[in-house]
Amino acid sequence: METIKNNLKIIKEKIKKATLKANRYPEEIKLVAVTKTATIEQIKEAISAGVKIIGENKVQEAKEKYHILSTDIEWHLVGHLQTNKVKYAIEIFDCIHSVDSIKLAEEIDKRSLQFGKTTNVLVEVNVSGEETKYGIKPEKVEPFLKETSEFSRIRVRGLMTIAPMAEDKEDVRPYFRKLRELSEEIKSKNLKNVKMDYLSMGMTEDFEVAIEEGANMIRIGRGIFGFH
């Protein structure tokens, strides 16, 4: 039962090391604990060990956990969102990391209005251009944001990406750097309803490189709930 607590300690030490290397502070980094392999007991253990943000891949699974675990934690959707699930997603999530189409943004806006909230979202960017990945192409992000900025019930808070698999951690660095540069470029345009507060990038295998390149939200699953 001590495993998760210990895993979290290891992750936090690595976060500290990576931030020091990049002349940043560990407090800048928000840790999203991604629960796709975890049981309720494990999630409870993570929460009691200090986890504040839970990351979910599927709306249905989040619905089941939400009622059991609904304490003062934040719920983030990190997995792909289908338009027909938006209605439920709105009721659960404080932030949706995976907005990648106008149709989806429009539905989030509509359902948020009905539910009486404004939803924080990140735009998922396919930096690597892999066909198997969700996300908007980097050069399409600015025109996309110009359209979504008209939706009053959506607050764009930043960008998210998933790096390609790589043997060598250094191979993913250019993708993280590119997302950071894109976010800086967008920030400088001061678009209506668009903030670039968060860069959600970095998972168990690559979060240290992501932090060195400017991530301030990292999404860790196996590093917390798995075994290494």
Ligand SMILES: *Cc1c(COP(=O)(O)O)cnc(C)c1O
């Ligand atoms: C599973 C998942 C993660 C966590 O991945 P690990 O390699 O287990 O840390 C992060 N982000 C997304 C979108 C995921 O699907």
